[in-house]
Structure formats: C-alpha cells, structure tokens
Amino acid sequence: MTSAQQSKRAQVKVIYSAEQIQARIKELGKQISKDYSGVDKPVVIGVMKGAICFLADLLREVKIDQPMQVEFVRLASYGAATESSGTVQAPYLDLPNLYQRNIIVVEDIVDSGRTAHFFMNYLKDQFDPKSLKLACFLDKPSRRAVEFTADYVGFTIEDLFVIGYGLDYNENYRELPYLGEYTP
Ligand code: IMP
Ligand code: MG
Helix, strand or coil: CCHHHHHHHHHHHEEECHHHHHHHHHHHHHHHHHHHCCCCEEEEEECCCCCCCHHHHHHHCHHHCCCEEEEEEEECCCCCCCCCCCEEEEECCCCCCCCEEEEEEEEECCCHHHHHHHHHHHHHHHHCCCCCEEEEEECCCCHHCCCCCCCCCECCCCCCCEEEEEEEEECCCCCCEEEECCCC
C-alpha cells in the first residue's frame, strides 16, 4: 500500500460494510417489488452522481412483471464542502415527457432535504405524475432544513459526513464499496 493510500484509509471509519449494504438493498428491493406489482410502467430517476451505486444495485433487486424505464438527472447542493450550500443546482435536467407516469426518484442521501424538496416539486409541476415516491440510500433527519420524508430509506444515520458507495468528498471516494465516516 502506498502512503497516499494509507492516509486515505486512516481518515475513514467504516459505518456499513459492503455486505450490510447489499443485505439492506435486498430488503428494500423486496419492499419495492411488492409495492409496485401491477403498477403501470414505473420510471426510475437516478440523481447523479451520488446515486450511482445504490441505483445500480437496487434496480437489480426490484422484480416486477413490467419493464422499468431508467432516467438520470444531475443535481448538486454541496459543492466542494462538507456542508450543504443551501441552493440546489441542476447541471443536467433533461428528461423525456413523463406525464402521468409512476415515478420513483433514487437519491444517495436526504440531508437538509433541499435537493429532494426541489426535485419532487419540479417533477410534480412538470409531469403531474400518477405516483411519485423517493428512495434514498441514506437519511440524515437531524439535518433537515426543509421538511421532507422519504418513502424508502436504506439506513438512517447520525449527523456524520459519510463517503463511499457513491457518496463523495470533493469528488473522491465514490468508488468505495462500503460506507465510511470521513473526517477531513
Ligand atoms: P440536501 O439537499 O442537503 O438534502 O443534500 C443532498 C446532497 O448533499 C446529496 O445528494 C449528497 O450529494 C450531498 N450530501 C449530503 N450529506 C452528505 C454526506 O454525508 N456525504 C457526502 N455527500 C453528502
Ligand atoms: Mg455530492
């Protein structure tokens, strides 16, 4: 191991192992499969970049009798910091017409709630969805600035800055297969 790798490791404390994450996603997949059985053409919207791992794993645990559509948007509220910036940016927001569809938004984490609140309202305004739910890998309810309750939550965590499994610090560490607490 190089010294750069060592210092990378030294700052990270594992919160959920890859195995724990996969086990929880199987449970969520079962729940969603049950709730969406018989629901017409669900469309999943992944919020980039943080949702990459969660979306890819969760999708493959959802077993319903209909094909699913997958779309992406890119939203950001953090920038290069460990504190939410307070404004939501949408660097990529190019969706097809999803009028009256059954939409499931997939997010990495609901923290202040601003991103989720913004995007759910945007979808309601644009597409008047038949149903609209949000699945997040993580929920940090102690940090809410805007009221928001997710429909499906992987894990509820304390007020920690976490990385891995899609989540970044300054665009690093998304590749880790586990969730770790990062101390800058
Ligand atoms: P919110 O708008 O404050 O709810 O924040 C949502 C976004 O902030 C998430 O999609 C993440 O990209 C980022 N974020 C919030 N908490 C963390 C964290 O602990 N680690 C990494 N990114 C985070
Ligand atoms: Mg981020």
